[in-house]
Amino acid sequence: MKQAFYIKRTIAGTIFDILNALFMTVFVFLMVYPFINLLALSFNDGVDAVKGGIYFWPRKFSLASYQYMLKNPKLIRGTFVSIMRVIVGTATGLLGSALLGYIVSCRHFYGRRFMRVLFIITMYFGGGLIPTYLLMLRLGLSNTFHVYWIPGIFSAYYMLLISSYIQNLPESLFESARIDGASELRTFIQIALPLSVPVLACIAVYIGVGQWNSWFDVSLYSKDGKWDNLQIILNRLLNQAAALENIMEQQRLYEEMRRITPQTVRAATTMIVTLPIIFIYPFFQKYFISGITLGAVKG
């Protein structure tokens, strides 16, 4: 957009534009630079990196940190758990909330109000950390993969987003399916789901990113480490002593691991955890935004 024709051009305005452009350049730099620095560090020789002074580009190029990760069975397992979390968590969370959203938007359903209220209450009141934690232990969900997706199948917030979307669709579409003798489940799968793809895509992104990024539930429930994901492994690497111990163990095994340090390994792990987000980010950007405006409409 050029500036609107009716706005006067003044010297002060031009100076402001230049300063503003400068400010925005610095702003963008601050947002992006940490990632660039991490990338440079992760490709640098570990022993050399300790000397500092790596800003934009690796000084002594080395793939050792990434090799370390490829040879570390824990990290490979962690990647697998992270990916499974995203797939299973997103699929079940999406289907569950979509079904719930469909049910509470069926105008002819007597239990519609009851279901709606039952879930809206959970948006304002909850048991909090410790009762929930004890519940998971009692259900035997700790140290299992299920603790990552079962508590997230239904969500009141996504229910509201989906049902407000479905209610704005023409009712006649659902009517005709029912007149043709389709069951409710079939109407849901064949009419409601395909029609709500825009809102579902946005919710899928939210759930997926949330699943990929979560670490606190892992730290609570993955006590034996079998279902550790990447985030929690990175979290442990931040602990200097634990990181050193891990690395020294690998150094005993492999000659080429001599030159890695916690710093570069941390950088490499952080990069591995961040890259998927950065890569999918441009594609899903529009869905994030549509989600926030949907939420704003709902209040």
Place this chain on the structure above:
Amino acid sequence: MQTELWLLSVPIIIWVLIFCYYPMYGITMSFVNYVPGKPIWQCEFVGLKWFIDFLTNPSFGLLLRNTLAMSLLNIIFGFPAPIIFALLLNEIGNRHAKKFIQTVSYLPHFISWVVAASIVYLLLSNEGIINVILVQWGITHKPIPFLSKGEYYWIIYTIINIWKSVGWSSIIYLSAIAGIDEQLYQAGAIDGLGRLGMAWYITIPSIAPTIVVLWILGIGGILNAGFEQHLLLGNPMTQKYWDVIDTYSYRYGVQQGFYSMGTAVGLFKSVIGFFLVILTNKISKKLFDLSII
């Protein structure tokens, strides 16, 4: 059709009873001396013992200080940051540049706090880039121990919080700005307003309701001064500066197994927080005729 919908609803109802309502019942353990494995109603009733213990505990003052300090820093610096950013971004003429800056600004919102903490560690550690620059430029002789001295913690937390949220929080202001009627600006031009005048007399008043609503939400949530952030960014050396009510409840309730105590602390915070939201909402209704609940 009714039966079928009820049949579909039954598993959902069972799920919500187990995963949402049962933990609410579990809150009652803050009034008993809970022993794991025993039903709550069979445990010894202790009344408000845990709450009184918590309030008279010397660390309560510390927790409150940290909570209020970090919340206030966040309200003073973190609250206006997205408004200023939105106003400045709105003045960028080039549409592509605007879009690009906006896209970049959301990015930190989508990375996890673990990654954010990792970035803080790498930038601020002794061999981190900030210390290297400080020493090279002769500003300090020795690296500054940012991560192990608690005095720096509040500032670091505030900065990383703003870094992560400024772009995302600005969306709501930008969409409010986008909703302003173009005719207002045209009328302003006829009345001889310059760009600054338009921002001051048209843009800011137009987004004022949004600002007020978010301000109220912010004040109402003053007890929410972060939780997982502190578990990630903090360490035992800086604990005196990051320990807040939530982390205290987590440490006692989950890590050390004082379930009743931990639940009571969490309940205390939720109840006070709930009344704060109600109170701020009442005030805003009186002053601005704006209500959020």
